[in-house]
Amino acid sequence: MTSATRLLLCGALLLGGSLAAHAAPQESFLDAPAGAGLLKGTLLTPSSPPTATVLIVPGSGPTDRDGNNPLGVKGSTYRLLAEGLAARGVATLRIDKRGMYASATAAPDANAVTIPDYVDDVGAWVAVLRKQTGAPCVWVLGHSEGGLVALAAAARVSGLCGLVLVSTAGRPLGQVLRTQLKANPANAPLLDQALPAIDKLERGEHVDTTGMHPALLPLFRPAVQGFLISDFSYDPARLVAGVDKPVLVLQGQSDLQVGEADARLLKQANPRAELVLLPGVNHVLKTAPADDPRANFATYADPSLPLAPGVVDAIAQFLAHAAPNAGH
Numbered sequence: 001m002t003s004a005t006r007l008l009l010c011g012a013l014l015l016g017g018s019l020a021a022h023a024a025p026q027e028s029f030l031d032a033p034a035g036a037g038l039l040k041g042t043l044l045t046p047s048s049p050p051t052a053t054v055l056i057v058p059g060s061g062p063t064d065r066d067g068n069n070p071l072g073v074k075g076s077t078y079r080l081l082a083e084g085l086a087a088r089g090v091a092t093l094r095i096d097k098r099g100m101y102a103s104a105t106a107a108p109d110a111n112a113v114t115i116p117d118y119v120d121d122v123g124a125w126v127a128v129l130r131k132q133t134g135a136p137c138v139w140v141l142g143h144s145e146g147g148l149v150a151l152a153a154a155a156r157v158s159g160l161c162g163l164v165l166v167s168t169a170g171r172p173l174g175q176v177l178r179t180q181l182k183a184n185p186a187n188a189p190l191l192d193q194a195l196p197a198i199d200k201l202e203r204g205e206h207v208d209t210t211g212m213h214p215a216l217l218p219l220f221r222p223a224v225q226g227f228l229i230s231d232f233s234y235d236p237a238r239l240v241a242g243v244d245k246p247v248l249v250l251q252g253q254s255d256l257q258v259g260e261a262d263a264r265l266l267k268q269a270n271p272r273a274e275l276v277l278l279p280g281v282n283h284v285l286k287t288a289p290a291d292d293p294r295a296n297f298a299t300y301a302d303p304s305l306p307l308a309p310g311v312v313d314a315i316a317q318f319l320a321h322a323a324p325n326a327g328h
Contacts, residue, residue, distance in 0.1 A: 023047035025086035032124040037105025041095035050091035059144030084312035114230035137161035151239035162246035170265030237269040246322035247273035252281030254290040
């Protein structure tokens with residue numbers, strides 16, 4: 001055998017060993033009961049027995065299981081997160097929200113779905129995941145508004161290992177909206193209508209949108225006011241204070257939608273929680289500048305951009321060291 005042949009064979013053996021050690025994760029599709037229909041989701045399982053099982057709860061609006069929506073968000077954050085965690089030995093289920101996409105049959109009107117409905121769906125998915133994977137408990141990872149759903153679920157759903165709160169507000173949504181509206185000088189002419197509308201929704205009252213500025217109608221249109229009333233009634237800091245399982249608060253410092261102050265409020269309310277701040281990471285977990293909003297938001301529409309360095313590592317490391325305490 002020539003030295004060249006030996007070299008080729010060694011290379012083939014090394015390549016074969018590498019492929020065996022990093023076999024592709026397995027993708028399957030799961031259903032869970034909800035209302036009169038079914039919820040749908042994608043389970044991504046590593047090639048080896050998973051070290052943890054995570055339910056990814058989407059953020060606000062018409063966000064699909066991959067983290068995209070027709071409003072210009074195409075960064076595939078949840079799909080990339082699932083793939084990154086699978087490479088670290090973690091199984092994930094990412095889901096379509098009740099009444100939307102493949103889960104459309106679970107609600108006749110997606111706008112009428114409330115936070116308690118989403119909490120029920122978390123409970124249904126946790127039961128399905130435990131049966132499907134044999135996991136003793138399931139981690140719930142909530143992104144943005146999904147973090148609020150995860151917090152609300154922690155008080156009602158059994159079988160949770162703990163929570164991973166990603167880009168999650170530490171204040172009630174009404175307060176967050178006030179801050180966001182006031183932060184943009186272009187919104188100054190709208191505040192006389194917007195701020196009283198928020199006040200009214202916080203009191204549980206519907207808002208008459210007759211004569212409202214057209215720029216505010218997408219936010220306060222009658223079809224979504226029931227959901228806003230439900231959402232506004234929850235205080236994330238109060239909820240996290242009552243969670244007695246492991247909690248990770250993960251926050252990008254270039255996030256233009258949820259700020260570092262929110263993450264610190266969650267940590268302050270639950271000192272046992274682990275707080276990880278990631279420099280240069282935005283709301284959709286991509287690398288982006290904090291001082292250039294246009295460039296920051298451009299990353300929302302680019303699925304070719306990977307997740308920012310440190311995102312998957314922080315979650316995987318937390319799951320690994322928190323797992324022994326997950327049942328307590």
